[in-house]
Amino acid sequence: xxxxxxxxxxxxxxxxxxxxxxxxxxxxxxxxxxxxxxxxxxxxxxxxxxxxxxxxxxxxxxxxxxxxxxxxxxxxxxxxxxxxxxxxxxxxxxxxxxxxxxxxxxxxxxxxxxxxxxxxxxxxxxxxxxxxxxxxxxxxxxxxxxxxxxxxxxxxxxxxxxxxxxxxxxxxxxxxxxxxxxxxxxxxxxxxxxxxxxxxxxxxxxx
Amino acid sequence: xxxxxxxxxxxxxxxxxxxxxxxxxxxxxxxxxxxxxxxxxxxxxxxxxxxxxxxxxxxxxxxxxxxxxxxxxxxxxxxxxxxxxxxxxxxxxxxxxxxxxxxxxxxxxxxxxxxxxxxxxxxxxxxxxxxxxxxxxxxxxxxxxxxxxxxxxxxxxxxxxxxxxxxxxxxxxxxxxxxxxxxxxxxxxxxxxxxxxxxxxxxxxxx
Numbered sequence: 001x002x003x004x005x006x007x008x009x010x011x012x013x014x015x016x017x018x019x020x021x022x023x024x025x026x027x028x029x030x031x032x033x034x035x036x037x038x039x040x041x042x043x044x045x046x047x048x049x050x051x052x053x054x055x056x057x058x059x060x061x062x063x064x065x066x067x068x069x070x071x072x073x074x075x076x077x078x079x080x081x082x083x084x085x086x087x088x089x090x091x092x093x094x095x096x097x098x099x100x101x102x103x104x105x106x107x108x109x110x111x112x113x114x115x116x117x118x119x120x121x122x123x124x125x126x127x128x129x130x131x132x133x134x135x136x137x138x139x140x141x142x143x144x145x146x147x148x149x150x151x152x153x154x155x156x157x158x159x160x161x162x163x164x165x166x167x168x169x170x171x172x173x174x175x176x177x178x179x180x181x182x183x184x185x186x187x188x189x190x191x192x193x194x195x196x197x198x199x200x201x202x203x204x205x206x207x
Numbered sequence: 208x209x210x211x212x213x214x215x216x217x218x219x220x221x222x223x224x225x226x227x228x229x230x231x232x233x234x235x236x237x238x239x240x241x242x243x244x245x246x247x248x249x250x251x252x253x254x255x256x257x258x259x260x261x262x263x264x265x266x267x268x269x270x271x272x273x274x275x276x277x278x279x280x281x282x283x284x285x286x287x288x289x290x291x292x293x294x295x296x297x298x299x300x301x302x303x304x305x306x307x308x309x310x311x312x313x314x315x316x317x318x319x320x321x322x323x324x325x326x327x328x329x330x331x332x333x334x335x336x337x338x339x340x341x342x343x344x345x346x347x348x349x350x351x352x353x354x355x356x357x358x359x360x361x362x363x364x365x366x367x368x369x370x371x372x373x374x375x376x377x378x379x380x381x382x383x384x385x386x387x388x389x390x391x392x393x394x395x396x397x398x399x400x401x402x403x404x405x406x407x408x409x410x411x412x413x414x
Contacts, residue, residue: 057291066297071294083278083281
């Protein structure tokens, strides 16, 4: 019997979306449990690290977004074939996550002037630095970020870059032809295209 | 023929040490290339993300510390047997890394008073929060952090917690009996014990 998958996350693309995209890519049914922010405090202390996302697999609780994403990538066959291949994918994924992590101070800042300063600093250095690196990897790999073929690194990158683009209201990959090609390689996959066209809108605002 | 491994990192335990410990655990020869901090700028732009550590495997360059560590863990057989087992290990490793990441603002701060404030904040919340979580996982897993047996999660955790303990001049696992047991399970392994007794001292100071 196929395992039962239940993904719990906020009413948001964010860190849940790479996981959702992979399930949709693989045509695998899962419960998409979207917890409204005001209901989360009641569940929080029961989560292994008091964070979302969580993925329940036949009742076993997986946590840490990248650990969950890597697991689902394996299920749908978008991981590497060897440990060396997986290491190349993992390095890309952790680099995308490093860029994301640098935006957290901005996301938590409530003072408008300080928030604008933080955004300016992000777009002066980390964003161009990382996006230029990603562009060079996508160029080397023919429109993919690793291994010269579609892997979960591409799915992860597109989900996170689209999310960051939406909260900063910028098209982050503009002017990066190989990242544009990479995005097209992901979003043109029929099951992913269908999901993106119909998925719920993000409820939480960051600005 | 066995692959040739060359690890490049600073004259420091830090993010290189989980990798070194795994090589020593497995009895696998590797070149331990320790780059003095003043020589690093000359190499920096040639590194995929302008960061260390890097691991060369027969000339192929792996980057991102956790991606490298996971690869070496696989070589020495301290990974999981299934994707589900690996996800449990990965979640622990990323959690230890989350705690480490929270100390970076402290490490980069040069103002003495601000640095003291940041340290106080770290020991008021993130350290007790994460250490209590790790303690509960080590309790549930009988002196290991995942799967009820030795995995690279334990090696990674001990390397990072020992490193953070050394820079903050605190025994972080004090008062956490199952983390003390976990550390003993790691450092009593003969090849690890021998390496720790003889390894070079950290050259870089953070305070």
